[in-house]
Structures are given as C-alpha cells and as structure tokens.
C-alpha cells in the first residue's frame with residue numbers, strides 16, 4: 001500500500017465562507033472530515049503544520065516544511081502533499097524545489113473556493129494531489145503543483161487569475177501532465193536541476209519592478225537599507241530605464257548581487273539590446289540574467305544561494321544557469 005504524508009498549512013482550502021460572503025479561517029480543518037472519501041489503496045497520514053493564509057507564509061515557514069519533508073524521506077513515505085493558500089503557493093513550491101535533494105514526490109495543492117462554497121474545488125484538488133503524490137512517475141519531476149486536473153512544475157507555475165479555479169498556469173512551457181479521472185499522465189519531463197542544501201533563510205533580498213519612468217530613488221533607499229541582494233523585474237527582453245543604471249552599478253561595485261528577470265509573463269530575459277539601460281550594457285556591469293523565472297521565484301533563488309554560502313562566482317553560476 002502506498003503511503004502519503006499530508007501537511008496542511010492553511011489557505012482557502014482550509015477556510016469557510018460566512019453568510020455575508022467573507023471567507024476566513026475555520027476552527028476545524030474541513031479536509032479532516034473527508035478522510036473516508038480518499039482513495040482506499042493509499043494510506044494517508046495528516047499533520048496540520050500551520051494554519052495560515054498564504055500571504056502570512058514567509059521563507060521561515062518554507063524552511064520548516066523543507067525540514068519536515070526531509071524527515072519524511074526517511075520514514076517510508078512515497079510522497080508528500082502540501083495543502084497551501086494559492087496566493088504564495090508557487091513560491092513555497094519553488095523554494096522546496098531548490099532547497100533540498102528530493103527522494104520522494106512532493107505535490108502542492110490548494111483551492112480557489114472555500115470548503116462550503118458552491119462548487120468548492122478543495123476536496124477534489126486534494127484527492128488528485130494525493131493520487132499524484134502516490135504515483136511512482138511523480139518522484140523525479142521536481143516539486144509539482146496539482147490544481148484543476150493539471151500537473152505543473154513548481155519551477156515555472158504561476159497564479160494567473162484572482163478567483164477562477166483555472167488560475168494556475170505555466171506560461172511559455174505549459175503543464176507537464178494531467179490527471180484524467182484517477183489516472184496520472186505525464187506529457188513532458190522536467191529537466192533535472194541541482195538543489196542546494198540550506199539550514200537558514202537569513203538576509204534581505206529585495207524585489208523591484210521596473211516601469212516607464214522608474215525612480216532611481218528606490219535604489220538609493222536600498223543602498224541605505226543595507227540589503228544582501230536585489231532582483232529587478234525588468235522591461236521586455238531585459239532592459240531598464242537609463243536613469244537607474246548608475247545606481248545598479250554602484251550596488252554591484254559594493255558587492256551586492258543584482259539579478260534580472262523580465263516582467264513579461266512569457267519568454268526569457270536576455271541581453272539583446274545595446275543602448276543605455278539595454279540588456280548588453282547591464283550584463284557587462286555584472287547584472288545576472290535569470291532564465292524563465294518570475295521575480296518572486298528569482299528572489300527565493302538568490303536567498304537560497306546566499307544561505308548556501310555560495311561564493312560570488314558560484315552565486316552567479318547558480319542564478320544564471
């Protein structure tokens with residue numbers, strides 16, 4: 001019999017709606033009352049590790065989850081399911097993807113409708129996630145996100161809609177599999193990448209979004225705030241307004257790592273343009289171009305790299321590979 005560990009962390013999947021429409025935390029986890037609806041060929045052990053809306057989740061909670069999964073790897077589990085609020089689900093998924101060596105399947109799921117709402121999707125996603133986590137094929141695909149009958153790579157998935165159940169998408173690459181009724185079908189393989197080993201999540205890594213007429217003042221404030229790293233969601237293929245370049249250069253000269261992703265939801269940031277603020281001069285300054293990640297994920301990558309005590313050169317490799 002397959003054995004799956006469930007870690008509940010909170011989010012809408014654990015919430016209920018009041019008569020006035022407000023959605024909030026419930027005292028008893030609604031999924032705990034549905035154990036008899038789970039597949040009877042899978043043994044499920046449940047732990048309520050947190051009960052937090054996902055905007056309350058920080059890298060500290062992600063680290064606690066990572067530590068618990070590492071212990072579970074030595075406890076004969078075939079997989080772990082994490083139920084999580086959807087707002088920051090992709091960040092926890094990505095953190096877990098890069099912060100330890102996985103030996104069992106790790107699947108995150110959530111819900112867009114709370115447990116007593118019409119068409120609630122929590123229980124359905126939960127069952128699909130348990131089935132996916134118990135499937136041998138899920139083991140070597142990195143951290144997975146299962147929602148709405150689709151399997152996404154935690155590395156690239158993102159929440160795209162504020163309320164729709166069809167919110168999790170993987171721009172550029174698409175989902176890597178589907179769950180058709182109770183059958184797990186992978187359509188693509190995730191290219192293996194190496195995870196680092198960390199035991200802390202210290203340091204200030206800041207994420208900024210570029211916009212037309214971006215104010216250089218933002219970078220000046222960061223300089224005084226003594227940050228440990230900066231990620232910028234740049235324009236288009238990887239360009240910035242010219243007036244912030246001097247500040248970026250000063251930061252890099254002060255030894256602060258600066259990485260860049262694109263604010264576009266599809267494609268990869270590259271050094272293509274050779275004008276002031278363009279990707280080519282930015283790369284020459286030492287800005288690290290991160291491939292295909294969103295800003296929040298690139299920020300976690302830098303945090304993990306710094307906490308793995310990578311040298312400046314190793315951090316550059318890790319951020320740009």
Ligand SMILES: NC(=O)C[C@H](N)C(=O)O
Nearest residue numbers: 011012053054085086087
């Ligand atoms: N659908 C959800 O789970 C959203 C909720 N605000 C959360 O992330 O906790």
